[in-house]
Amino acid sequence: MPAVLDHLHVLKKEKNPADTAEKARQKIASLDVCNVYAIIFGCILGIFALRYIVLQVQYFLLRRQQRARLAALPANEKKGSGASSIYSAKPALLRASDRIDALFSKPVGVWPVASMTWFRFLLLTAIISINIIACLVISVSTRGPVTVNANAARAFSRRCGRVAAANFPLLYSFAGRNSIIHILTGFPYQEIRYYHKVIGTICFLQCLVHTLAYTGYYVQVKGVESLHEEYTEAYFKWGIAAVVGGLVSCLVGLRAFRNRWYELFLISHIIGAVLMLAGSWYHRPIMVPWVYAAVAVWVFERAARLTLHVANRYQSxxxxxxxxxxxxxxxxxxxxxxxxxxxxxxxxxxxxxxxxxxxxxxxxxxxxxxxxxxxxxxxxxxxxxxxxxxxxxxxxxxxxxxxxxxxxxxxxxxxxxxxxxxxxxxxxxxxxGRGPAADEFDNVLLVAGGSGITHVTSILSSVCMKADQGICAASNVKLVWAVHHLDQAQWIDSTLDDCRARADRAGLNLDVQIFVTRNDGEGSGRSTPTGSNTPSVSDELDEKKELPASSSTHIGRAAVHRGRPQVGEVTREFIAAASGRSCVVACGPEALAEEVRAVTNVLAAPTLEVQIAKFEC
Ligand SMILES: Cc1cc2nc3c(=O)[nH]c(=O)nc-3n(C[C@H](O)[C@H](O)[C@H](O)COP(=O)(O)OP(=O)(O)OC[C@H]3O[C@@H](n4cnc5c(N)ncnc54)[C@H](O)[C@@H]3O)c2cc1C
Missing domain, CATH: 2.40.30.10 (Translation factors)
Incomplete structure (x- = not known):
């Protein structure tokens, strides 16, 4: 009984003017910190956006110049070294930007972030440290009825909640294929996805700390009864709903879940995201502006997708x-x-x-x-x-x-x-999406695993077609493709035949290497006749269905090997042997894509353009 009275006493005291003033003081301090937080990230993203706009303008002007210079060249010089010299000449600003990009693409090389690029390392460090500082910079002095420690605990838990809310717009800006960040900064989708996951995790942890610290404060200072009393209030339940929404979004976003039940992931992730916003909206009025901002960027993303949908001439x-x-x-x-x-x-x-x-x-x-x-x-x-x-x-x-x-x-x-x-x-x-302008490079290396071939064949087709038209800088193209079974090469047989014919006509050196990684003696399914009378890759494939172990042979003019390609080694050798500018594109399973990325990060240079594509959402 005395304990209950004691707590009631504290509760009563909480309502006193000093406590109300203290609460208001903390509110203003949190608001200031969150505003500064938003300004800092606004500035960081603003710098990237400005850089992107300046580069886009420079590239636009450069393309115009290049087209004019190409048009002025005699027909027989529009391909190979003639075109290459035009494409490689860049204004000082673009050259400097290439050098900076190459520098920041290098791996840090120190455990535990050895393979992380400097760019990712620095941005990640900035995001994490700014969040920690924003949560910890609180005033521990007290003018209310509670002790300094209790006041600090309460201020800290409140601050975590406020900073979590301030993260909402950022978190939602980094979501979706048409995110505002992608449009403004040109960051590739996979990079944006990475920061979405980082900010999402930080945001959820802040919500969790907010909940736990507040619960601790109530239990320690105000008593369990008062916690129970709070629980009956709607704002408290909405707060819990927001935390549960965040938890669901994080859990279903884990790779194991996403890969297994993609549709379920998508629905639960969206429900979790909505719950987080709705919960925060009703939890505390101070969170409402951040929720508005998050909803605005989400609506923007959806609208951008719809616009793209309608704007496409064919689509409309x-x-x-x-x-x-x-x-x-x-x-x-x-x-x-x-x-x-x-x-x-x-x-x-x-x-x-x-x-x-x-x-x-x-x-x-x-x-x-x-x-x-x-x-x-x-x-x-x-x-x-x-x-x-x-x-x-x-x-x-x-x-x-x-x-x-x-x-x-x-x-x-x-x-x-x-x-x-x-x-x-x-x-x-x-x-x-878009691939790199591979035809503007002297050397092109395309690495694919399984169905990742689709992404690179369109690039290969483009290079061969432009070479055939006599407007291509590339003179050396290599395709390395890993498949489970040899007959899977028929997926793109006509495209490969077509590319080969065009490359031959254009005098383009096209080297196709197919690696068959499984040796279970079975094909991958029913063969489909191509209906063509001329011998093609697929005709020869039918004849050579069984490839002897540890061997190499030729199909069409593609070299076929048994076993996994050492894509890291292939990439390293290709770049080392290349003269002039090189473009590397990889698309396939995580391990293959990351192996190529690791090598190209180490060899990053202004003369090297890299695109690592993954079939992940
Ligand atoms: C940008 C991009 C381009 C792609 N291009 C190709 C391609 O050219 N050829 C190809 O074979 N595959 C491609 N994929 C992968 C393809 O989207 C999935 O394999 C396909 O959606 C699987 O459908 P399912 O219902 O049969 O798969 P499930 O058996 O349900 O799942 C198989 C795998 O596909 C993933 N997946 C399922 N649904 C989706 C979805 N809506 N979006 C993304 N991933 C999903 C799952 O996470 C799981 O890892 C691409 C993916 C992306 C993100």
Whole structure:
């Protein structure tokens, strides 16, 4: 009884003017700190945005100059060293920027951040230390009824909550493929995703510390009864909802969960994000402006995606008149080949689109119906094709979700119609992303694993097509592709044949190396006849299905090896042997992509352009 009275006494005291003044003082201090926090990050991002705008303007002017200089060159000098000298000449500002980029792309080289680039290390250090400082800079003096320690605990827990809220706009700005950060700074999507995860984790930890520290304060200073009393209040429950929202978002974002149940991850992540904002909104009015800001950037991201959707000439036509398309699909050795009519022919190498599948056959599995999945376009518009006769080519590796169901539908349909392909109903959203302008480099190395080949074949096609047209600096192109089974090379056989023919005509040195990593004596599925009369890569593949262990052979003019490629070594050797400027693009499984990244980070130089693409969202 005396204890309860004691607590009531403290509670009563809390309401006294001194305590109210202390609370107001802390509120103002937190507001100041959060404003400074937002200004600091605004400035950091502002610098990156300014840099990006200046560079874009410089590149725009440079491209104009380059086009004019190329046009003035005699036809026989527009490729190879002639074009190379034009593409390599850059104004001082761009040269300086290349040098700085190369410097910051180097790995730190010191444990435990040995493989981290200097850029990531410095930005990460800035984010973490600014957050720690913002949470810890509190006034421990007291003018209220509580002790200094209790006041400090309360101020610290409040501050953590406030700084967590101040992180909301930043966290949501780093989310999504069309994030405002990507648009303003040009940061690649994978880099943006990384900081989204970092800020998300920090934000959740701050919410957690806020909850635990406040709970501790109540238990220690005000008593369990008063904590129980608080619990009955709506603001408290909304606070818990916000923390649970953050926890759910973090947990489902873990790679193991995301890879296994992607659709569930997506839905839960969004629900968690909404819960976090709604919970904070109702938790404390002081959080409302930060919630507004976060909602604004989220709406911006969605609006940007919609705008992209509608702005695309082809897409707008689809949206207005015919959102559904009939694509031609066939199953080919563990993948689905999809040919989608795209009359305008306006896409670039290295782009991807979101495809949704709508056929009535899919209604048997309603959860798959209309799901939207990203896939890279495996080709570029064929300059020799008649206008309006362009097709986007996709290769969809068969996994366990919609792609598996689709494959069995296509199998059934083609078996019934005794044909090799059948129409399926889809809709396409995009196109997103971009590959590097590989044709402007003297040497191009393309490294792919499995279905990662789609991203690099569009780049390969672009280089070979431009070489064929006589407007390409590249003279040396190497493709290294790791596949499980030899017959998977048929996914892109016609593209490879086409590239080979163009490279031969243009005198481009094209070296294709295929590595077959599994030796289980079985192919990856039913072979699909190509219907072509001329011998192609696929014809020879059929003849050489069984590759003897530890051997090398040739198919078409591709060298085929048994075993895994040492992609790090290949990359190192390629760059060491290259003269002039080099471009390296890698796309495939995490290990392969990271091996290439590790080597290119060490060898980072102004003459080296690198793109590491991953099929991860
Ligand atoms: C930019 C980008 C380009 C891609 N290009 C290609 C390509 O050209 N060819 C290709 O075969 N694959 C590509 N992928 C991967 C492809 O999106 C997934 O393999 C596909 O969505 C799997 O569908 P599913 O339902 O059959 O997979 P599931 O069996 O459900 O899952 C298999 C794997 O795919 C991931 N996945 C599932 N749904 C999605 C989704 N909506 N978005 C992203 N990942 C998902 C899962 O996390 C899991 O790791 C690309 C991914 C990205 C992000």
């Amino acid at each position: 036509r689809l949206v207005m008149h015919n959102p559904m398309l009939q694509a031609e699909a066939s199953v080919c050795h563990g993948a689905i080949r999809l040919s989608v009519p795209f009359p305008s022919g306006t896409w670039e190498a290295g782009q991807h689109a979101y495809i949704s599948f709508w056929g009535s056959d899919l209604l048997r599995r309603p959860h798959l119906y209309g799901q939207s999945h990203p896939f890279s376009v495996a080709n570029v518009p064929d300059s020799s094709a008649a206008s309006g006769d362009h097709h986007l080519q996709f290769v969809l590796r068969i996994h366990n979700g919609v792609t598996r169901e689709l494959a069995s539908i296509i199998d059934r349909k083609t078996a019934a119609s005794k044909s090799t392909s059948c129409p399926i109903t889809i809709s396409v959203e995009g196109l997103h």
